[in-house]
Amino acid sequence: MAITADQVPIIMSAGAASLGLAALLWALRVSDGARGAARKYRERSSELETTLAEHRSVLGAHPGVILVWQGEALEADGDEIIAPELYGSPVALAGLLSFTDDAISVDPAVRIIEGLADLEARDSAGQDTTLRIRLRELRENGQAFSLTIIGPSGRFLEADGRTAGARAVVWVTDTTIKGLEESSARGKLEEARQVIARDPTAFLDMLGKSPFPAWRVSGMGKLQWVNPAYIEAVDGINLDRVLDRQLMLDQAAAEQAKKTISEGVDIDETRHMVINGERRAMRVLTFPLSGGAGAMAFDVTAQEDAREELNRHVRAHDETLNHVADAVAIFGADRKLTFYNKAFRDMWDLEESFLLDRPNHGQLLDRLRERKKLPARTNYAEWRAEELSYYLDIDGVKEDIWSLPNDRTLSVTRQRHPMGGLLLLFKDITGELDLKTKFNAIVKTQTSTLDNLHEAVLVYGGDGRLKLFNHAFERLWGLSHDLLKDQPDFSTVVEACVPLFHDTEIWDAIKGHVTDPSARARQSTTGEMRRSDGSILTYLTHPLPDGNTLLAFADVTATRRVESALRDRAEAFEAADRLKTEFVRNVSYQLRSPLTVIFGYAELLETQRNGELTERQSDYVSAILSASDHLSKLIENILDLAMIEAGRMDLDLEDVHLQDLIDESIEMVVSKAEDTEVAVRAEVTGKLGLIRADQRRIRQILFNLISNSLRFTESGGEIVVAAQRIGDMVTLSVRDNGKGLVAEKRATSFDSFVSGDQRGAGLGLALVKHFVDLHGGTVGMKPVDGGGLEVTCWLPAQAVVHANAPDLMLAEGARA
Numbered sequence: 180m181a182i183t184a185d186q187v188p189i190i191m192s193a194g195a196a197s198l199g200l201a202a203l204l205w206a207l208r209v210s211d212g213a214r215g216a217a218r219k220y221r222e223r224s225s226e227l228e229t230t231l232a233e234h235r236s237v238l239g240a241h242p243g244v245i246l247v248w249q250g251e252a253l254e255a256d257g258d259e260i261i262a263p264e265l266y267g268s269p270v271a272l273a274g275l276l277s278f279t280d281d282a283i284s285v286d287p288a289v290r291i292i293e294g295l296a297d298l299e300a301r302d303s304a305g306q307d308t309t310l311r312i313r314l315r316e317l318r319e320n321g322q323a324f325s326l327t328i329i330g331p332s333g334r335f336l337e338a339d340g341r342t343a344g345a346r347a348v349v350w351v352t353d354t355t356i357k358g359l360e361e362s363s364a365r366g367k368l369e370e371a372r373q374v375i376a377r378d379p380t381a382f383l384d385m386l387g388k389s390p391f392p393a394w395r396v397s398g399m400g401k402l403q404w405v406n407p408a409y410i411e412a413v414d415g416i417n418l419d420r421v422l423d424r425q426l427m428l429d430q431a432a433a434e435q436a437k438k439t440i441s442e443g444v445d446i447d448e449t450r451h452m453v454i455n456g457e458r459r460a461m462r463v464l465t466f467p468l469s470g471g472a473g474a475m476a477f478d479v480t481a482q483e484d485a486r487e488e489l490n491r492h493v494r495a496h497d498e499t500l501n502h503v504a505d506a507v508a509i510f511g512a513d514r515k516l517t518f519y520n521k522a523f524r525d526m527w528d529l530e531e532s533f534l535l536d537r538p539n540h541g542q543l544l545d546r547l548r549e550r551k552k553l554p555a556r557t558n559y560a561e562w563r564a565e566e567l568s569y570y571l572d573i574d575g576v577k578e579d580i581w582s583l584p585n586d587r588t589l590s591v592t593r594q595r596h597p598m599g600g601l602l603l604l605f606k607d608i609t610g611e612l613d614l615k616t617k618f619n620a621i622v623k624t625q626t627s628t629l630d631n632l633h634e635a636v637l638v639y640g641g642d643g644r645l646k647l648f649n650h651a652f653e654r655l656w657g658l659s660h661d662l663l664k665d666q667p668d669f670s671t672v673v674e675a676c677v678p679l680f681h682d683t684e685i686w687d688a689i690k691g692h693v694t695d696p697s698a699r700a701r702q703s704t705t706g707e708m709r710r711s712d713g714s715i716l717t718y719l720t721h722p723l724p725d726g727n728t729l730l731a732f733a734d735v736t737a738t739r740r741v742e743s744a745l746r747d748r749a750e751a752f753e754a755a756d757r758l759k760t761e762f763v764r765n766v767s768y769q770l771r772s773p774l775t776v777i778f779g780y781a782e783l784l785e786t787q788r789n790g791e792l793t794e795r796q797s798d799y800v801s802a803i804l805s806a807s808d809h810l811s812k813l814i815e816n817i818l819d820l821a822m823i824e825a826g827r828m829d830l831d832l833e834d835v836h837l838q839d840l841i842d843e844s845i846e847m848v849v850s851k852a853e854d855t856e857v858a859v860r861a862e863v864t865g866k867l868g869l870i871r872a873d874q875r876r877i878r879q880i881l882f883n884l885i886s887n888s889l890r891f892t893e894s895g896g897e898i899v900v901a902a903q904r905i906g907d908m909v910t911l912s913v914r915d916n917g918k919g920l921v922a923e924k925r926a927t928s929f930d931s932f933v934s935g936d937q938r939g940a941g942l943g944l945a946l947v948k949h950f951v952d953l954h955g956g957t958v959g960m961k962p963v964d965g966g967g968l969e970v971t972c973w974l975p976a977q978a979v980v981h982a983n984a985p986d987l988m989l990a991e992g993a994r995a
Contacts, residue, residue: 243271243337243352246288248318250345260293262286263349274353275336291351295336297398297440299469300328309467310338311398312443317347327354329469391478392428396436397471401425412454412476428452428476432463439465439472449479460484505606512599514539514570526605527552540567540601554581569593570601580608588612635732638723639693643669646727655716655732669693679710692720693728708732715739756824771814778807816942823949830873830953832978837867837909840874841900844881848889856894859885864903871977876950883943884913884970891968892917904976908956912971919968925960947972954978 244267265272265288275291284290296311303325313324317340328336340349386393392409396402405421413428415421427433429452439446445466452461460483465474497518500507506523510516515537524534527547538546544563547553556562569577573595581589592604629636635652639645644666653660656676663672673686680686685708691700701722708716714736721729781803784792792800822828845859881900888898892915899914920928929948947970951958956974963969 243267243350244275244288244291246292246349246351248347260284260289260296263288263292265291271351271353275351293399295328295330295338295351297467297469297471298328298330300326300338302326309443311441313338313340314349317342317349392476393474394428395468395471395473396433396440398440400433400437400440400471402427403471409476414455428461428463432465432474432476435463436465436472436474439467443467449483454478505604508543508603508605509596510540510570510600510603511596512570514541514567514600516540516543517600523605526607540570551584554583573601633733637730639669639728639730641694641696641726641728643690643694645669645672652732655734679712680708680716681711682708689718689720689730692722693730696726707735771811774807774810774814777803778811781807813942816946819946820942820949823946823953828953830876830978832871832873834869835872835874835877837870837877837902837911838863840877841881841902841911844878844885845900847882848885857889857892857896857898859898859900862899862901864901867902867904867909870909870974872954872974873950873978876953877974880947880950880972881911881913883947884911884972887943887970888913888915888917888968891915891919907976909974909976910971911974912969914963914967914969916963916965916967919962919966920960925962925968928960929958944970 244265246263246265248261248263262284272287272291275295276287284293292310292314296314297309300308300310300313302308302313308326310326310328313322313326316322317324321342323342324338324340326338328338330336335354337352337354338349340347342348387406389406390408392406392412394402394405394409402422402425405415405418409428410416410418410421413421413426415424415426420426431448431450431452435446435448445464447462447464449460449462451458453459454461459478460480462477462479463474464477465472467473497520500518501520503520504522506526507518507520508516508523509518516534516539517537519534524531528550529546533546541563544553544566548559573593575594577593579591579593581591583589586609587607588609590606590608592606594602596602629647629649630651632649632651635655636647636649637645637652638647645663645668646666648663652658653663656679658672658675662675669690673690677683677686685706688704692702692704695701703719703721705717705719708718710716714734716732717735718733719729719731721731723729781800783789784800785797785804819828841861841863845861849859885898885900892898896916901910901912901914903910929944948958951972951974954974955978956972958970958972960968960970
């Protein structure tokens with residue numbers, strides 16, 4: 180309601196009367212004449228009392244109460260209610276005291292304020308508020324107000340607040356007494372009454388049966404009502420016990436309710452408290468009600484546990500991402516950076532302080548561009564806008580490749596984050612691309628190599644499907660490229676190959692090596708196929724490390740034919756060699772018999788027992804003996820060579836004085852050397868000692884070498900027999916200064932029946948080589964500076980009997 184203009188002068192007049200009375204008393208005190216002063220005082224006092232009585236009667240006629248706070252009372256802190264001066268009608272005062280059942284103060288004025296401060300009220304603009312809030316605004320800011328307060332039992336009150344100088348004045352009027360109606364407030368009350376009237380107990384029943392604690396407190400914070408769930412939560416047994424003892428859910432809930440009453444706002448807080456002996460997470464909601472506040476508490480333990488579990492998962496997720504080698508950044512729905520891992524910070528070399536300030540996506544791009552770390556773009560603004568557009572339009576995963584100025588290449592993956600915003604993944608693929616390039620080059624090289632192979636090559640996977648093949652496979656089996664290009668399975672390929680090779684057992688065995696993953700089956704195998712067209716193939720299966728199997732085919736038809744021809748030829752050569760050996764042996768034996776007769780009769784004639792011979796006859800006999808001796812040695816050499824080539828010659832090993840053997844060999848040929856006027860001498864370096872060898876064969880070696888040099892050395896020449904022991908080897912060499920041999924003849928000089936001058940049978944050097952080989956040594960020949968030839972034999976000091984095996988000698992020669 181509007182304040183009447185007459186009310187303000189009344190208050191002002193009362194104040195002026197009090198001030199005039201005080202001034203009069205002071206004037207009487209200082210004026211001359213006690214009587215005059217006393218009379219004036221009585222007169223003035225009487226006037227003031229009359230005026231004050233009139234004012235009081237006027238104030239008493241007001242249909243409400245007037246509350247006045249002096250200036251000092253306005254300085255109070257917080258929401259503490261300071262007792263005001265009280266004026267007004269006793270009837271109105273009695274009526275307003277009926278609102279103070281929950282007040283705790285004994286002062287009537289304070290009780291009225293406590294009873295009315297938190298009742299539902301509306302201001303002149305129709306906004307919901309409370310008297311407590313408007314009193315605080317009046318005290319702090321001097322903001323005037325006019326309120327309609329809805330009291331219990333449908334009563335309405337009007338409260339108006341104004342400042343008067345250093346005073347604050349509030350008029351409270353019971354409009355029910357005045358018979359006034361507040362249409363908006365009454366309409367609201369009537370509407371509520373109509374709702375309740377339909378089912379007056381429904382609201383209390385609902386709150387009473389609700390599974391969550393609910394309660395109401397007065398404006399002073401006292402419990403006025405609680406539901407059974409509240410009683411059970413505080414273990415209060417019954418309602419009376421809870422209200423009598425004022426058992427609060429916890430102290431924080433009481434403080435929260437007081438704050439709601441004081442500020443007139445809803446408060447929603449979640450905290451842990453003990454309910455029924457268990458620690459539970461409770462969401463406590465307090466909200467203003469007419470005359471106090473209402474409250475409800477909801478058990479959110481499961482939600483809080485789930486939230487904590489989610490937080491743990493988030494922390495674990497963040498910790499996992501922090502150990503990922505790829506850079507990860509997460510931006511929220513507001514485009515601000517909410518998470519980044521260590522790899523992200525290191526990849527872009529960004530300051531920790533900059534990242535902790537949660538820059539938005541655009542700021543991050545700008546910072547990277549300033550440092551020249553982003554890909555070069557002709558229109559950066561357009562590219563930046565495109566990057567930021569992913570927040571509004573992204574479906575699935577968007578991938579891109581960034582080529583950075585520092586020659587790095589990044590794979591950038593963007594996807595919508597489940598919690599809103601965008602997740603970016605940066606992967607350095609520089610090395611991967613290099614490897615891929617190298618790999619592709621290797622694959623091309625391998626493919627080209629495979630396609631240029633004559634052998635057919637193909638690779639099967641563990642699932643039995645064809646992974647790789649070359650052109651040779653198509654040609655070898657007459658298959659079309661269309662059949663093989665779509666990775667057909669093993670059975671399909673075999674079906675196309677069966678017309679050329681129909682042995683299913685072999686195909687099944689090959690399939691087992693391809694598809695069976697067991698260690699027994701994963702073995703390399705080889706085999707041969709004789710196809711219906713007469714061709715012969717060899718095949719190979721080989722397991723690969725990646726689980727695949729290599730299968731290769733080679734056409735060996737021509738090879739087999741050549742081998743067959745070579746085998747036939749070798750057999751023919753062996754037969755011819757056997758025939759040659761048998762022929763030589765037979766001929767040698769056949770020649771030895773008549774030669775023995777000739778040699779015997781020649782020796783008999785030489786003794787001249789049957790008569791003297793003429794000089795010419797003696798020459799004839801000597802020629803016969805010489806020819807017979809030469810022929811005998813030739814036959815012996817041929818027999819030795821035949822036995823060697825037949826592999827039937829064995830060494831008779833013994834300790835041999837090599838020095839004595841050299842001197843003996845020189846003595847054997849010295850007479851012949853004298854005849855040809857060729858000097859023969861020994862040149863031994865160091866001590867030769869004993870060697871383990873066949874003395875007879877070593878003597879033959881020296882004799883044949885010296886004899887060979889004599890044949891090529893002219894009169895006046897020189898032959899040197901040299902020997903030296905070096906560790907476990909002994910070298911024997913015969914050097915001459917004769918005419919030597921040309922290179923072409925030196926190459927074949929150790930072959931059987933090859934003569935360097937066509938004067939011999941070509942067996943001397945051949946036997947030397949064979950005898951040296953039997954001892955496990957080697958022989959060589961080289962020309963001498965100035966003319967001549969030197970043949971050197973390297974013999975082991977300890978010969979072994981196994982050295983005579985031809986196959987062993989071939990192996991030793993190959994290794995040498």
